[in-house]
Every structure is written in structure tokens, then in C-alpha cells.
Amino acid sequence: MPISSRFVIQSTIVLLAVGLFTLLAIVGMTIWLNERSQTHFQEVIEARDIRSSAVALRSALQAAESSQRGFLLSGNEIYLAPYDSAKAMAQRQLDALRRMLATNGEARPMLERLAAVVGDKLGELDQTIALAADRRDAEAQAILRTNRGKALMDQANVFLSGIERAADERLTEGVAEQRANAALLRVASIMGAVVIVLVVGGVTLTVARYAREIAQARDEVRALNAGLEERVARRTADLLQERDRAEVLLAEVNHRVANSLTLVASLVRLQANALSDQAAKDALEETQGRILAISLVHKRLYSSGDVRFVELDGYVASLLEHLETSMRAEGHGGASLRHELEPLKLTTDASVNLGVVVTEWVTNAFKYAYPDRTGDVRVRLRRLDDGRAELVVEDDGIGREDGAPVRGTGLGTRIVKGIAAAMRADVEYLRRQPGTVARLTFPLPAD
Known part of the structure; x- marks a missing residue:
């Protein structure tokens, strides 16, 4: 037996x-x-x-x-x-x-x-x-x-x-x-x-007995499945066609999601313009920035052909360009953006989270770093040696003293903390003389 x-x-x-x-x-x-x-x-x-x-x-x-x-x-x-x-x-x-x-x-x-x-x-x-x-x-x-x-x-x-x-x-x-x-x-x-x-x-x-029986069974399977390779090749071709069709459908979904998010951002913008309360307008404008950051991820997905990973350097560069244009349109023209972005790839969900963090930090730097003069806001993205990467947003502005009240609603800070916890990332805020450094270190996916 x-x-x-x-x-x-x-x-x-x-x-x-x-x-x-x-x-x-x-x-x-x-x-x-x-x-x-x-x-x-x-x-x-x-x-x-x-x-x-x-x-x-x-x-x-x-x-x-x-x-x-x-x-x-x-x-x-x-x-x-x-x-x-x-x-x-x-x-x-x-x-x-x-x-x-x-x-x-x-x-x-x-x-x-x-x-x-x-x-x-x-x-x-x-x-x-x-x-x-x-x-x-x-x-x-x-x-x-x-x-x-x-x-x-x-x-x-x-x-x-x-x-x-x-x-x-x-x-x-x-x-x-x-x-x-x-x-x-x-x-x-x-x-x-x-x-x-x-x-x-x-x-x-x-x-030894099991190996002997396995060898006998393998010989029997080889004898019985002489035409298996042809059937497998035919089935593989069918699966490839189905996969291509699914990728086309997924790209279309991402395209529609990106358009829908852009429409939602426009509606939020219209609602903000209709308000007279400045605090409410600021909150809606921040919400619009977060929505646009997410929509850019979906645009990258349907244009890149890879629905699992996002090329961070291209995504962050386009996001920074949009943020700079948006901030200048809102009257925050005291800062100029500089960036050094190393080519990296990140999963879709993590890219969305990273885009929201970039939006929060860059927006805050434009609003609060240079109230009465001009200066640079520098964004760096690079790979570390321990399988992690870091995002750094820094400025040479007025900084923030210990014990000073949080500027704005404070919602952005809570969002960043929540995103860092979801990404298993570490957040640091460092005071410089002058300026502020915000640093996020996060794990990269396995190659």
C-alpha cells in the first residue's frame, strides 16, 4: 500500500x-x-x-x-x-x-x-x-x-x-x-x-520509501500527460488575454477615479470660494489639496501601465509642481520649491499616503515659513541603507518655538501621525537655526 x-x-x-x-x-x-x-x-x-x-x-x-x-x-x-x-x-x-x-x-x-x-x-x-x-x-x-x-x-x-x-x-x-x-x-x-x-x-x-513512490508516480504522470504542455500553453494564452483585458479595465477605473476626484476637488474649491469664513475656506482648501494628491496617484496608475507600484520621483515631482502653482494662486508666493528625488517605487496605497504627507508639509511651509520674506522649501526623497527610504521637507523660515501654539487647525498633524502609523513609518520634526525640518522614514517594498 x-x-x-x-x-x-x-x-x-x-x-x-x-x-x-x-x-x-x-x-x-x-x-x-x-x-x-x-x-x-x-x-x-x-x-x-x-x-x-x-x-x-x-x-x-x-x-x-x-x-x-x-x-x-x-x-x-x-x-x-x-x-x-x-x-x-x-x-x-x-x-x-x-x-x-x-x-x-x-x-x-x-x-x-x-x-x-x-x-x-x-x-x-x-x-x-x-x-x-x-x-x-x-x-x-x-x-x-x-x-x-x-x-x-x-x-x-x-x-x-x-x-x-x-x-x-x-x-x-x-x-x-x-x-x-x-x-x-x-x-x-x-x-x-x-x-x-x-x-x-x-x-x-x-x-526513502516515499521518494521511491514519488519517482514512480512522476513517471506515470509524465506518461499520461504527453500533451499537457500544449494545453497549458493554450490556457496560458487565454489567461494573458484575460489579464490584459483586466488591466485595461483597471486603467479605465483609475482614469474615472482620477476624473471623479478632480471633479470633487473642483466642487470643494467652488464651495471654499463661496464661503466668507476664512478658517472654513482654509480647511476646504487643505481638503482640496489632499484630494488632488490622491487623484494624481490614480492618473499615474492609468498612464504607467503598472497598477501595483507608483514611481515616486515622477509622482512627487508632478505633485510639487501642482502645489507650487496652487500656493502661488492663493497668494503664498514667498517660497520657492527645490527638490531632489531619487527614483523609487512604492505600492499604490503607500504612495497615496506619501502624497498626502507631502501636501501637508509643503503647504504648511508655503503658508507659515516665510511670512515677511522669500526663501526656499526643499524636498528630498532618497533610499537608505536599511531597506527604508526617507522624505525630508525643510525650510529656512521662522521655525516654531517650543510651546508655541499649533498654527492652523492641527488636523494636518493628526493626519500625518495616522499615516505614519499606517505605513509603519517614523516622523521627526527638527528645529534649525533658522528653519524647520520634517522627516518621514518609511519601509520600501521588497524588490
Whole structure:
């Protein structure tokens, strides 16, 4: 029975999921065992340090006691040369034991007793050395004969031996845990490798069988469809004719839309001329400019033959020419337009949005940038390096101070913000000395 592509896909997904789960399990177990190994290794290091400190403390006490005995027997102070360093070493090692066993509640009473014993032992050593130094040998010998120093040393040895045994046990446990971790990791790796090999084998067999059946089916299709190319060519020709007819119809639609928008703009213009309220007239004139910007896009569409993309350089140039003529006709002749337009293409909807933004910014520059003198309004359109483009409208006019009220109705600013959001574009307004820069960066379609 032939296998279906759905079965191949489902079985491959299941097998790959099993392999991925196994791999993740191995990785997770490796990480977990590594963390355990680090923990046990740290415990081994701590146990080793504790044992080393205990051994060093015993050695320091023995060295101090040897110095005391040598001085008492010979009266030669040369035997006291290592005494002070041995005392300091004993104190350092005792402090190290306290620090390393600070979190061990069971060891705290033993450490306190050990510290007392060490203190008493060092005190006994200091006392006998001081008596011998004062030539009071009889008193020093009397203290020695009490065997108190030996008893203190025996007690210290008992405590230190207990610490060493506990450290040895921790060392043994840590090494055993590390061996167990290594064995567990080895078993998990072997089992995971077996599962992965089985998964790869299953996927390979399934894909090989499916590929063989696909090859057989392809041969059958080639044999059955000897005349398919002719039928496809005939159907393609029919589709091309239908496409050409649809493009002609779409161009006619764009032509009619452009004419209708031009008519609407003219009606808005007539309505504005009939009003006496200057604010209302200005609002209608701005609306007329926006409508004409949209109509120019449709004119470009039915004249270019490409209904999906608009050549921005030609479209923006014609729009700027229209805006300059319109602004001068309205009495805003203080500005002159300059433009640098790099050849770019944009989708129809984005071109409409960009045309509205150009209309808003250029119109505002003509109206407000040069109230009492002449100057340039510069428009730049160029491609950036990150798959985006930028539109810049700048002037050398009076600019706008921080906190100054918005001139006009403020609708244009809201329109620009809404268009920028729709285009996934960024809008910036920069103050210069003098003048203002308006910048829109927007994404370009993929080539």
C-alpha cells in the first residue's frame, strides 16, 4: 500500500519530536548532572580545606609545644624562634575552621570547646615560657608535672581528629557522588544515542520509501500527460488575454477615479470660494489639496501601465509642481520649491499616503515659513541603507518655538501621525537655526 505525504509528514514530525525530546533530555540531564558535580566538587574542596586547616592547626600546636619543651630543657632562646609564628598559624587556622564551619550547627559547640582548649593550651605554653625566661624553672617544671598541657593537647587532638574524620567522610561521599553522576551520564548518553539512531533510521526508511513512490508516480504522470504542455500553453494564452483585458479595465477605473476626484476637488474649491469664513475656506482648501494628491496617484496608475507600484520621483515631482502653482494662486508666493528625488517605487496605497504627507508639509511651509520674506522649501526623497527610504521637507523660515501654539487647525498633524502609523513609518520634526525640518522614514517594498 503506497504511503501518503500526510503520513510521511506526520511520522517524520513524530520521530523528529522523539529525537528532539531525547536530545533535550540528554542536554537537560547533562546540565543537571554538571550542576550536581559542581556542588559535590565544591563540597569536596570545602572538606579538603577543612581537613587541611585541622591538620595545620595540630601541626602549629605541636610546633609551639616543641619550641616550649626545647626552651625549658635547654634554656636556649633559639628554640623560641618558631614559637610566635606557630601561635599565629594556630590562630589563623582556628579562625579558618570557624569560618568554614559557620553554617554547620552541629559543629558549633565542638568549635567553641576546641577554641577554649587551644586558648588554654597557648596560655599554658606562654606561662611556662615566661617563668623559664624569669629563671623560675622550678615553677615551670611544676606546671609541666601537672600534665595539664598534655591533657589539653590530647583534647585538641580528639576534636581535630573528629573534624578530620568528618572531612574524610565528606570527601569520600563527594567522590562517590561524582562517580555516580558520571555513571548516570554515561547510561543516559548511551540510551539517548540508541533512541536517536532509531529515530534517524526510521526517518530515513520512511523518506526513502516515499521518494521511491514519488519517482514512480512522476513517471506515470509524465506518461499520461504527453500533451499537457500544449494545453497549458493554450490556457496560458487565454489567461494573458484575460489579464490584459483586466488591466485595461483597471486603467479605465483609475482614469474615472482620477476624473471623479478632480471633479470633487473642483466642487470643494467652488464651495471654499463661496464661503466668507476664512478658517472654513482654509480647511476646504487643505481638503482640496489632499484630494488632488490622491487623484494624481490614480492618473499615474492609468498612464504607467503598472497598477501595483507608483514611481515616486515622477509622482512627487508632478505633485510639487501642482502645489507650487496652487500656493502661488492663493497668494503664498514667498517660497520657492527645490527638490531632489531619487527614483523609487512604492505600492499604490503607500504612495497615496506619501502624497498626502507631502501636501501637508509643503503647504504648511508655503503658508507659515516665510511670512515677511522669500526663501526656499526643499524636498528630498532618497533610499537608505536599511531597506527604508526617507522624505525630508525643510525650510529656512521662522521655525516654531517650543510651546508655541499649533498654527492652523492641527488636523494636518493628526493626519500625518495616522499615516505614519499606517505605513509603519517614523516622523521627526527638527528645529534649525533658522528653519524647520520634517522627516518621514518609511519601509520600501521588497524588490
